[in-house]
Amino acid sequence: MVGAGTNTAMGPRKPRVVLYPSPGMGHLVSMIELGKLFAARGLAVTVALVDSPHDTSATGPFLAGVSAANPSISFHRLPQVKLLGSEPPEMLTFEVVRLSNTHLRDFLAGDTPAVIVLDFFCSVAIDVATELGIPAYFFCTSGAQILAFFLHLAVLHGKSTRSFGEMGQELVHSPGITSFPATHVIQRLMDRDSAPYKAFLNMSTNLFRSQGIIVNTFRLLEPRAMDTIVAGLCAPSGLRTPPVYCIGPLIKSEEVDVKRGDESLAWLDTQPKGSVVFLSFGSLGRFSAKQTRKVAAGLEASGQRFLWVVRSPPSAYSSKNSEKPPEPDLDALLPQGFLERTRGRGLVVKSWAPQRDVLAHDAVGCFVTDCG
Structure with missing residues (x-):
């Protein structure tokens, strides 16, 4: 052979x-x-x-x-x-x-x-x-x-x-x-x-x-x-x-690493050491609109600092082919006023964040993800 x-x-x-x-x-x-x-x-x-x-x-x-x-x-x-x-x-x-x-x-x-x-x-x-x-x-x-x-x-x-x-x-x-x-x-x-x-x-x-x-x-x-x-x-x-x-x-x-914007890293630079919960559920991890609102409610009630990667719900794009999912509409997905009420202690980013660099950042103290 x-x-x-x-x-x-x-x-x-x-x-x-x-x-x-x-x-x-x-x-x-x-x-x-x-x-x-x-x-x-x-x-x-x-x-x-x-x-x-x-x-x-x-x-x-x-x-x-x-x-x-x-x-x-x-x-x-x-x-x-x-x-x-x-x-x-x-x-x-x-x-x-x-x-x-x-x-x-x-x-x-x-x-x-x-x-x-x-x-x-x-x-x-x-x-x-x-x-x-x-x-x-x-x-x-x-x-x-x-x-x-x-x-x-x-x-x-x-x-x-x-x-x-x-x-x-x-x-x-x-x-x-x-x-x-x-x-x-x-x-x-x-x-x-x-x-x-x-x-x-x-x-x-x-x-x-x-x-x-x-x-x-x-x-x-x-x-x-x-x-x-x-x-x-x-x-x-x-x-x-x-x-x-x-x-x-x-x-x-x-x-x-894919060269992308570093909004999330710049925000983490302003946060205390070990204070931020990072939520990201894999490239295929997608919640329904109802589930997304439940996560948002939990984050708001916790009072915890957070960085959250939100993706479009499965119903927002065709699952029968390889078309790229659209960017999530945060105003439609999240509870009304959520972004304003959590401004400063929380950051929601659309679809992607540099996970390796985020996890290596001193400000991150907890990682919530899928089993992978």
């Missing part, structure tokens, strides 16, 4: 690893940082890309910055796939990846890599890796507690015929993590008969088909979850837990 690092006319060729991130900037950034670790150890890295059903507009400049700063990392964009248009919004990412399997197979067969690393949401691609005999690893961009839950999801599924949405405040018990009310389960898992639930359940079982799982954490941060996973206590009976490798924390390098 040439991709595995055999000799060529130009001399020994670096072993090549293919990274396959799911659509969305948050997962792409983490996968790129993993790629830098591989490149620093003498591997050639190719990132296979699928077009996002929710274009964030920041992907192009970000990839250009990565290419300029990291010549050992290359990119291959898979051909665009056509969605039917009838998929629920929460299934678009899964569908884009599933429909891309044929193109991924053609790409990998043309120059077989030594290994492929799959994002969690690209778990269906393990069928392609298995068919071609390519060792496949999964990359969990979140921490060990999320990994522990998903490794155990098939067990929870088999223990009950009820959906999480029917359990109310009943506690969910998953090894390695603190028990929690069923109402705290992510929304896409609430209905066991729904397409998103079945996709996540399939992802959970596919984890055990891999050669190993790479997780963005370190053991001392999450010792209980990590030790439980390694002991095999999360796995369904009869299944072996793949080796787990902690490689975190992965933090986006400064040289690939």
Whole structure:
């Protein structure tokens, strides 16, 4: 296999690893940082890309910055796939990846890599890796507690015929993590008969088909979850837990930051040290108008200083293609007078903020985000 690092006319060729991130900037950034670790150890890295059903507009400049700063990392964009248009919004990412399997197979067969690393949401691609005999690893961009839950999801599924949405405040018990009310389960898992639930359940079982799982954490941060996973206590009976490798924390390098306005950073410069709550929910994290107003009400009632990234609600743009979401209309989304009443102690920015730089700022003392 040439991709595995055999000799060529130009001399020994670096072993090549293919990274396959799911659509969305948050997962792409983490996968790129993993790629830098591989490149620093003498591997050639190719990132296979699928077009996002929710274009964030920041992907192009970000990839250009990565290419300029990291010549050992290359990119291959898979051909665009056509969605039917009838998929629920929460299934678009899964569908884009599933429909891309044929193109991924053609790409990998043309120059077989030594290994492929799959994002969690690209778990269906393990069928392609298995068919071609390519060792496949999964990359969990979140921490060990999320990994522990998903490794155990098939067990929870088999223990009950009820959906999480029917359990109310009943506690969910998953090894390695603190028990929690069923109402705290992510929304896409609430209905066991729904397409998103079945996709996540399939992802959970596919984890055990891999050669190993790479997780963005370190053991001392999450010792209980990590030790439980390694002991095999999360796995369904009869299944072996793949080796787990902690490689975190992965933090986006400064040289690939997208050059944008720094209104948020300038505002943070005026705030006391450790006083600001930063709220940002990922490039695909979008709340309904009602949910956005609830968050606003909570922030106002708290009296806390805050920096909040607000995005347009899902209904404000088409979820059936890659069109860029519009900028949010803050006057329509937020409670009347909210911006005036919180002026000075709070700042609302539209759609985007330089997250790495914000989190590194001395004024930020708390981060409220999605599980990624």
